[in-house]
Amino acid sequence: MPLLDSDLPLAAAPMAGGPTTAALAAAVTAAGCFAFVPAGYLSAEAFAAELTAAHATGSPFGVNLFVPQPGTIDPAAFRAYREAIRPDADALGVDLPVEPRHDDDAWREKVALLVADPAPVVSLTFGLPERADIDALRAAGSRVLATVTTPEEARAAEDAGVDGLVVQGPRAGGHSGTFDPRRAITDAATADVVRAVTGVTRLPLVAAGGVSGPADVRDLLAAGAEAVAVGTLLLRAPEAGTTTTHRAALADPAFTDTMLTHAFTGRPARALRNSFARRHHADAPYGYPELHHLTRELRRAAARTGDPHRLHLWAGTGWRSAPERPAGEILRELSAGL
Numbered sequence: 001m002p003l004l005d006s007d008l009p010l011a012a013a014p015m016a017g018g019p020t021t022a023a024l025a026a027a028v029t030a031a032g033c034f035a036f037v038p039a040g041y042l043s044a045e046a047f048a049a050e051l052t053a054a055h056a057t058g059s060p061f062g063v064n065l066f067v068p069q070p071g072t073i074d075p076a077a078f079r080a081y082r083e084a085i086r087p088d089a090d091a092l093g094v095d096l097p098v099e100p101r102h103d104d105d106a107w108r109e110k111v112a113l114l115v116a117d118p119a120p121v122v123s124l125t126f127g128l129p130e131r132a133d134i135d136a137l138r139a140a141g142s143r144v145l146a147t148v149t150t151p152e153e154a155r156a157a158e159d160a161g162v163d164g165l166v167v168q169g170p171r172a173g174g175h176s177g178t179f180d181p182r183r184a185i186t187d188a189a190t191a192d193v194v195r196a197v198t199g200v201t202r203l204p205l206v207a208a209g210g211v212s213g214p215a216d217v218r219d220l221l222a223a224g225a226e227a228v229a230v231g232t233l234l235l236r237a238p239e240a241g242t243t244t245t246h247r248a249a250l251a252d253p254a255f256t257d258t259m260l261t262h263a264f265t266g267r268p269a270r271a272l273r274n275s276f277a278r279r280h281h282a283d284a285p286y287g288y289p290e291l292h293h294l295t296r297e298l299r300r301a302a303a304r305t306g307d308p309h310r311l312h313l314w315a316g317t318g319w320r321s322a323p324e325r326p327a328g329e330i331l332r333e334l335s336a337g338l
């Protein structure tokens with residue numbers, strides 16, 4: 001059985017924090033592609049409502065979960081970073097939280113909801129959970145995919161009993177799913193990461209990261225992926241929930257590059273290189289979700305007031321090819337030649 005039930009070997013990657021909407025998922029499914037619904041950042045109640053709505057569509061879908069992270073931030077490093085970014089918060093009239101806040105993104109509750117009301121596919125990112133959770137999701141009837149970024153992570157995921165992998169290359173937009181946020185992430189084409197992973201495991205896999213057109217899709221399938229997931233290319237589609245500030249930045253020629261930075265959330269993520277990332281990247285400590293919570297209101301205010309230089313402008317290296325066109329058209333064009 002294929003990992004994803006869709007006519008075309010194309011998926012919309014999960015994009016938490018607003019970009020993935022029910023309308024985007026519906027357009028993706030209508031185009032014969034597979035839609036991932038993100039659970040990240042949602043309360044258990046909000047996720048329960050999303051899950052019910054996804055089931056009500058009657059189409060197959062995947063749910064994406066953030067695996068809980070160890071709370072390891074050094075309080076002194078947190079305070080120093082708070083001071084470093086205070087002028088940015090002051091400029092936007094935002095008070096920064098004083099204490100580090102840790103949470104598990106309502107992991108237990110979300111797994112319990114999925115065990116009671118299983119999604120066809122559950123993908124995991126940011127590492128591996130306890131084996132018992134993978135077993136419970138599988139026993140409930142879901143195919144469980146782990147996001148991996150190296151052959152070593154792929155081996156660990158196979159040992160943990162998953163059904164398949166999402167191989168995410170370092171050119172992907174948004175957070176890296178790496179199990180070790182502190183590791184040096186070096187540039188590589190996603191197709192090369194896919195080939196390296198197929199050298200260590202026979203698990204079926206979905207490839208993601210840096211796709212800018214149909215040739216990239218064909219390369220990734222030829223490298224051994226069963227399907228290709230795209231995120232950034234859909235960010236400017238009218239069905240996406242991308243903020244106006246983020247959309248405008250993606251189309252603004254003043255932004256000329258992307259970078260991997262943990263300055264916004266304490267975990268590496270690829271974003272357009274803006275002033276906040278440039279100024280704070282070198283001093284930012286690691287620590288997700290503590291930094292995510294520290295900068296959240298600041299980033300919200302930046303989005304609200306149209307300040308692209310204090311917002312996390314998640315973008316993969318293919319961002320210049322992201323068109324302002326309906327998602328179905330974007331995906332149909334990507335499938336050219338398949």
Ligand SMILES: Cc1cc2nc3c(=O)[nH]c(=O)nc-3n(C[C@H](O)[C@H](O)[C@H](O)COP(=O)(O)O)c2cc1C
Binds near residue numbers: 171175209316
């Ligand atoms: C705005 C945005 C939000 C994202 N949110 C998630 C998420 O919630 N969970 C996840 O596993 N990956 C997330 N990602 C990463 C995507 O799943 C995927 O790996 C990436 O978009 C693929 O690279 P591309 O953006 O170059 O197509 C996000 C990416 C973007 C651009």
